[in-house]
Amino acid sequence: MKAIKILLFICLLCLINKVYAQEKNLDNHNKYELKIIKLEEKVTRAELKVLKYEEKMRKADSLMQYGKQNQVDARIQIAFLISEENKYIKRQNKEIKQLNKRKKRADADELKEIKHELKALDNEYKTWVREHDKQFKTANRNLEKGYVLQQKGRLKVKQYKPMLKDAKKGLKKAIENLEDYRSEYELADN
Numbered sequence: 375m376k377a378i379k380i381l382l383f384i385c386l387l388c389l390i391n392k393v394y395a396q397e398k399n400l401d402n403h404n405k406y407e408l409k410i411i412k413l414e415e416k417v418t419r420a421e422l423k424v425l426k427y428e429e430k431m432r433k434a435d436s437l438m439q440y441g442k443q444n445q446v447d448a449r450i451q452i453a454f455l456i457s458e459e460n461k462y463i464k465r466q467n468k469e470i471k472q473l474n475k476r477k478k479r480a481d482a483d484e485l486k487e488i489k490h491e492l493k494a495l496d497n498e499y500k501t502w503v504r505e506h507d508k509q510f511k512t513a514n515r516n517l518e519k520g521y522v523l524q525q526k527g528r529l530k531v532k533q534y535k536p537m538l539k540d541a542k543k544g545l546k547k548a549i550e551n552l553e554d555y556r557s558e559y560e561l562a563d564n
Contacts, residue, residue: 406559413552420545427538434530441523448517455510462506466499 470492477488 409555410552413548413555417545417548417552420541420548423541424538424545427534427541430534431531431538434527434534436527437530438524438527441520441525441527444516444520444523446520448513448520451513452510452517455506455513459506462502466495469495 473488473492473495477485480488
């Protein structure tokens, strides 16, 4: 009877030990899952940080592209305005030459008429020059604006490039930590 009690006591101790070991193993399993969740959250945060800086880099690049396009458009407009100006001046000079030729052979009445026409041409020229100068100034502002936008974009790229690099390193490290922890747990579990 004493042997049965001792045997029963030993079995009871083994059973308690087994249950306690299962609880401890379950606690270890829960700790593992919590650690994995924390590491996965770190990976997610690192991925979001990388995406944030990549988006900022894309915006900076699009800013530079927009600036380049502004400059190209402004240069085209300036070239067009210069050619338009040359055509207008040639036409204007041709009309003035014709009026001056007529002026040499004209009598008094025709001289008054030619003077009025010359004055009208002069007024037309002044009006045209004012409008042309406004367009030219606008084109120059667009050219300058394009240059400024390109500079801003370059500065932003210069600013965000190291941040993006650091964010990518952080992501790589977070992924490595997660994989290392998983492999450690799997080795310890086996």
